Amino acid sequence: MTENLDLASDYSPTREQWLAAVDKVLKGKDFDRTLVTTTLDGLRIEPLYDAYPAGEDESGFPGFDPLTRGAQAAPRENGQWDIRTRTVHPDPAVANAQILEDLANGATSVEVQLDLGGGEGVSIRTPEELARVLDGVVLEAAPVSLRAGAHAATVAQWYRDLLAARGVHGAEPSGSLGIDPIGTLVTTGSVPMDAQMMAAMDVSNTPRLRTFLASGAPASGAGASEAQEIGYVLSVALLYLRALIEDGVDNPGSRITLEVTADVDVFATVAKIRALRHCWATVLETMGQPINTTQIVAISADRWLTQVDPWVNILRGTAATLGAVVGGADAVTLAPFDSAAGLPGDLGRRLARNTQLLLQDESGIGRVLDPAGGSWYVESFTDELAAAAWKFFQRIEAAGGPIEAVDEIGADIAVVAQRRDQQISTRRHPITGVSEFPLLDEQRPEPAPEPPADTRAPVAEPGHVHVETAWPQDRLADPYEELRENAGDATVFLANLGPISVHTARATFAANLFAAGGVRAVSDEGHQDADSAARAFADSGADIACICSSDDVYGELAAATAAALKQAGARRVYLAGKGDYDGVDEYIHLGVDVLDVLTRAEAAR
Structure with a gap:
């Protein structure tokens, strides 16, 4: 039954056919925005690469000019x-x-x-x-x-x-x-x-x-x-x-x-x-x-x-x-x-x-x-x-x-x-374990002990030339790590509304976002009304709160819950998602400036 099966017999591998097939999958979405990545140098990373036109590959052979493929003609x-x-x-x-x-x-x-x-x-x-x-x-x-x-x-x-x-x-x-x-x-x-x-x-x-x-x-x-x-x-x-x-x-x-x-x-x-x-x-x-x-x-x-x-x-x-x-x-x-x-x-x-x-x-x-x-x-x-x-x-x-x-x-x-x-x-470029999937209960290795500082005078080197401003030498995780170092035992109360199936996705998103700044999420199984969420917040000991649920539930309860949380002492109320609800101070969602959110949360505590 599978004899002489040729899966490619009716398919001509042209780029035009591939683009047409992709267009059907995208269903009107922009090709570049969806599938093309642009580097910080402005170079396009395409979703598909095919062979160079004849004569255009100038990479040469290993060991020969222009050495793109290596300086040696034989393996190490x-x-x-x-x-x-x-x-x-x-x-x-x-x-x-x-x-x-x-x-x-x-x-x-x-x-x-x-x-x-x-x-x-x-x-x-x-x-x-x-x-x-x-x-x-x-x-x-x-x-x-x-x-x-x-x-x-x-x-x-x-x-x-x-x-x-x-x-x-x-x-x-x-x-x-x-x-x-x-x-x-x-x-x-x-x-x-x-x-x-x-x-x-x-x-x-x-x-x-x-x-x-x-x-x-x-x-x-x-x-x-x-x-x-x-x-x-x-x-x-x-x-x-x-x-x-x-x-x-x-x-x-x-x-x-x-x-x-x-x-x-x-x-x-x-x-x-x-x-x-x-x-x-x-x-x-x-x-x-x-x-x-x-x-x-x-x-x-x-x-x-x-x-x-x-x-x-x-x-x-x-x-x-x-x-x-x-x-x-x-x-x-x-x-x-x-x-x-x-x-x-x-x-x-x-x-x-x-x-x-x-x-x-x-x-x-x-x-x-x-x-x-x-x-x-x-x-x-x-x-x-x-x-x-x-x-x-x-x-x-x-x-x-x-x-x-x-x-x-x-x-x-x-x-x-x-x-x-x-x-x-914005976490478009994530740092695993820091801005994404942080582990607040991590066990870090013990650093090697530092010996006493050498207090002897430095060796003199005369004849220096100077520039006005030296280039900074920073680690990319520094801002997140500084927030986490300053967080102490800070917590955020997750005001989960509705059943678990409704609020879990956004509650998980919110917990991870705040954890990136060292803020531990406190939550429970969910609430059916604003007053219940406010009482739980008051018992949590947190200073800030984040409402988590679906858009439908937000339409019914978001504004009332925000007001109740403020009445219960919340210094700042967040909502996981987008919208415009009375009493909500800030919205967290994909693409939000996480460092800005966490910095304001730190100031509110």
Whole structure:
């Protein structure tokens, strides 16, 4: 009966036929509003992608110009990428123990954030303390990437002296000095520019050591879109590249590390890394340099980490790592899930390592070369993102480069950040466990104990240049978490009207909305009249109330219930849904500005 069954025999797969079929399903609804998503860069995410017209796919092959599909022509050996861990513990001895533990348990390189001036990171003031931090690390085998902000030039010299003292030959040590004066300038407002540029030019005796870091983290932390982050990284990297060329450094691209953030949007991360590699290859080719020598590192975006319900950060980190590896990052650094609350604990650090190890060794995603290649969606997204990033990059260059255009770049990023903040405020862009599905009775992990503050004077770094305004570095969950921290034992009474089948949907919606601000919902099975709801409110101890039911019930009881609740002492009365009823102060529904609602609720308590 099923012999020779050909399900596609009467179907010609044309886009026009598909659109006609979709139009029937939409029943008059607007196609774009219903099925098309627009990114913060203004790029359209279509519901369906099909093949490029003949000759229009310019992504090429892995290992060949324009490097969109990867810098190497063969898959990674054993499917392995550089699993990099970050060390930030202020105590040098503890930091050293953590580094050795990471390297012994799957990490292939380490990133050390150093603090020479009362900031964040491993607190050191002398070259001997740097040596203590790296004691037992085989520097010729384990790449070390340093971050020292305004003190990068000093640390670079200390590290070179340490290599010499340990007899590490020039051709052996790899890793990065992490000198990023532009990144330090835009995030702190000042940097010893000349000293850092000179330190990065000193490439003698260390042919494998990368000196400059062009990181997109400052732009990401300020709220940049994907295209803005890429454009910023390109402009900073080009400034460093020109300096190396002018200084006569051979193969200058090999001295620069490009760093971008990996976000919770897997496809956006994949496209961002592919687009960055394509654009940077174009820059190098234009400058007459080899195109496949620059390392691309992906780090998980700090802006998406949450203090509230931090366990969800484990999933965010997994998504970020997946996107980074599929996009072809050479190295990946994943922040521990508990790092937003302070120093990460042993569990957070272990899971950060093992997340990458699981994806590498059990999932095997590194064994396939450019696994996203050929996806019409990914290829189209990559091309459009590269074009948008290149346009932003050209604007920066036309304004004189990243230093001269720092305020202009910051202003452009602020516009995008404001749009994203609005999406988060309205929950169009949800934060799971924070703005959506909050867990008020959560059990958070205990943060690692903080050692005593280092009160020693900071290491002096003369010759700073300054900008008027540094870029903010915020987490997206901050406004919700602040409300939740201030809520204490606040409650909202849900005045459920009618039977359970009538009020449950809106009562659940209201309970979750108020819980996002730390306000616990108090409710019962439902009421048949306004006076019953008012008596229950008076017994609840709450200061505010929210009426929950169907539109039909609202027409009969909403106004009377609102009046009775006010008479019983409610400082503010909400209604779940839309309408215009006497006595109701505010309406909550899909699309409402949740942060505004919660802020006014806080003021009413």
